[in-house]
Amino acid sequence: MPRVKKIIKVKNKQGLHARPAALFVQIANKFESVITVKKDKDIVNGKSIMGILMLGAEKGSVIQIEADGKDAYQAITELEALLLKDE
Amino acid sequence: MNRQSLELKGIPAAEGIAIGPAYKLGKEIFDIPKKSISEEEIPLQIQIFEEALTQTRKEILGLQQIISREMGKETADIFNAHLLVLEDRMFIEEVIQRLKEEKLNVAYICSEVLKKYISIFSKIEDDYLKERIVDINDVGKRILRHLTGRRHPNWDDLKEKVIVVAHDLSPSDTATMHKKKVIGFVTDVGGKTSHTAIMAKSLEIPAVVGLEDATAKISDGDILIVDGKNGLVIVNPDEDTLRRYREEEKNILYFTSRFLATKDLPAQTLDGKMVKVSANIELPDEIDSAKEHGAEGIGLYRTEFFYMNRDDLPSEEEHYQAYRSVVEKMYPYEVIIRTLDLGGDKFVSQFKVPKDMVPFLGWRAIRFCLTRPDIFKIQLRAILKASIHGKIKLMYPMISGIDELRRANYILEECKEELKKEGIPFDENIEIGAMIELPSAALTSDLLAEEADFFSIGTNDLIQYSLAVDRTNEKVAYLYEPAHPAVLRMIKNIIETAHSKGIWVGMCGEMAGELKFVPLLLGLGLDEFSAPPMVIPQIKYAIRCLNLEEAKAFAKEALRFSSGKEVEDFCEDKIKQIMR
Incomplete structure (x- = not known):
């Protein structure tokens, strides 16, 4: 089973809040892999809106997303695309 | 401000x-009492939690559909955020994990977890998160409502x-x-x-x-x-x-105090006819208020209260103690106990009663009791036992015809036999009344009178069944007319039939407590008015100002009108003259 990690700088204007957070959770939930998001010392479930919101990742903060499972590569690719969107 | x-x-x-x-x-819903549970109860609690989530989801989807139709899809999207919170894995997992570890009732744990999120979010300075607190609050309340039934x-x-x-x-x-x-x-x-x-x-x-x-x-x-x-x-x-x-407010106080001064005078008309004015009560504590307002008895003691706010059924002893205290306090006046009248708009959690499409026409009141004699007998035995401590009469609600009255009386006889065998004393001649609140009962009151000692007219149901008006539906509330000629003719028929058979008739519905109908009902021959304690002094006062013969003529005239509205105006004019 692949396990993929990626460190990303959040470019989204709203950070990982509001609509992007909801979208992130919706995308994460499409995959079988276990998805976690880490910021500083906090690690949360990437499939939980409350978890993501609690991270409080603003624009410019650095987070690490990790996917563990058979669709891990695909999950990371799609999530990364969302976080790099500069809208 | x-x-x-x-x-x-x-x-x-x-x-x-x-x-x-x-x-x-509704806002206090987050305060849920803590209860310990055993290891074996955990799977059931998880199941209850999941069921509550499913119910909440259904509720939100339903709301979303309505809002989408009425206010557009944009607005309905708010509920997407609610659904995300509801389906949040972290939240669900945390509740289940804490449930297993702490072994406490799931409603309590759920409220604690929700409170935790709310407190974390409220510490973060962010407008978006502030909005999410509202979402969590809203969804949380819905879940907790499903978990607990209702909370007060x-x-x-x-x-x-x-x-x-x-x-x-x-x-x-x-x-x-x-x-x-x-x-x-x-x-x-x-x-x-x-x-x-x-x-x-x-x-x-x-x-x-x-x-x-x-x-x-x-x-x-x-x-x-x-x-x-x-x-x-x-x-x-x-x-x-x-x-x-x-x-x-001051004027009203003055007005009521004026009648309070004469509350203990008997309700006797100018030409000497004595009428009884009693009180409707629900809680034993209300006896004090009934007496303070000059009630000459209890014309309707509702007994549904025992069954509310609890998970188990009240025991015979509990019933007995409550009835005993009420009749002792009311002595030498009598107390009419109405047997269990559940259903319609009164539901109780202990009985798994399926929701009727039209609850008022469903499995309720005497219908329920006759199919559950085990529950019915507990109450009947308690009433009989209490009957030696004062003056008790009992009446059955929602009798539709003679068969139900006979079957109820049969079960009562069984209870009497049991008590005799057990050597427990009771009033052998306890009077039995039938509530007349169905058109079928009103039309067959001659048959019912053969096997009842008295009638009590329940106008609320009688009106709603006669006029086919759901009394809890505000859209058709305007059709609910106590003075509708159909209703008046029925009341007249019930009273005349009962008197010809030698039994007396009371009225315990709302109509009996409406001051303006006093002259009309008196004129129709009503023997007992049973009303909320507060209005008793005024009813007694009105009766003392009236002449029976005049009231009879007044009723005769009122029955000539073709619409309920005209009758009501006629009655209002009359009462204004009297109460000036």
Whole structure:
């Protein structure tokens, strides 16, 4: 089973809040892999809106997303695309 | 702080004026008592939790559909955020994990987890997160409501007197309310004779119901004026309005105190006819109020209260102790106990009663009791046992015809036999009454009179069944007319038939407590008026001012009108002359 990690700088204007957070959770939930998001010392479930919101990742903060499972590569690719969107 | 003043119009449910701060019911839902559970109960608690989530999801999807149709898809998208919270894995997993570790009731754990999230989010300075708190709050309340049924606050903890504002009040809500703390009711739904209205009258709390969106327009702590007579609620009134209502409040007090002075005089007409005026009560405590208002008996003792706010069934001993205390306190006057009248708008959690499509026509009252003699007998035995401590009569609700009356009496005879065998004393000649509240009973009152010792007319149901008006539906509430010629003809028929068979007739419905109908009902020959304690002094006063022969002529004339409205106007004119 692949396990993929990626460190990303959040470019989204709203950070990982509001609509992007909801979208992130919706995308994460499409995959079988276990998805976690880490910021500083906090690690949360990437499939939980409350978890993501609690991270409080603003624009410019650095987070690490990790996917563990058979669709891990695909999950990371799609999530990364969302976080790099500069809208 | 000067908040905007607003006037809302609803249906008048209980007269009087209340002025005080709004207290919205439902917000205290996060305070859930902690209960320990055993290891074996954990799977069941998880199942309950999952069921509550499913129910909440259904509820939100349903709401989303309605909002989408009425206000557009954009607005309905708010609920997507609610669904995300509801389906949140972290939240669900945390509840289940803590449930397993702490072994506490799932509702409590769920509320704790929700509170934790709310407190974390409220510490973060972010507008978006502030909105999410609202979402979590909203979803959380829905889940907890499904987990707990309904919850009510502890009224004793309230520091000031409040006016309760709620979407709807269930019998279990009103049953826990103290007059000392709750001075008014305001609800979105309900009609003139909904349970809320009846309780409000019985508790002497001014109430306005059927306001449709009061809960949306009123905020906690708003100053409200409840004008129960005109069905008005004034939100944050200006100084002038406030002064006017305070004045009016004083007048009402003066008016009621005027009749209170003569409350103990008998209800005897000018030409010597004695009429009985008794009280309707629900809680044993209300006996004091009944006596203070000059009641000459209890004409309707509702017994549903025992079954509310609990998970188990009341024991024979509990019934007995309550009945005994009521009849002893009321002695030498008599107490008419109505057997269990569940169903319709009165539901109780212990019985897994399937929801009827038309609850008022469903499995309720005597129908329920006759199919569950095990439950019925507990009550009947307790009533019989209490009968040696004072004067008790008993009556069955919702009798549709002679068969039901016979079957109920048969079960009663069985109870008597049992008690005899056990050597327990009781009043062998206890009088049995049939409530006449179905058109079928009204039309066959000659047959029923053969096997009953008295009748009590339940006008609320009689009117709603005769006119096919769901009395809890505010949209058709205007059709609910006590003075409709059809209703009056039925009442006339019931009383005449009963008298020809030598039995007496009382009335315990709302109509008996409406002052304006006193001359009419007296003229139709009614022997007993049973009404909420508050109005008893006025009814007695009105009867003392009337002449039976004149009342008879008045009733005859009233029956000639072709519409209920005309009769009501006619009655109102008459009572104004008397009570001047």
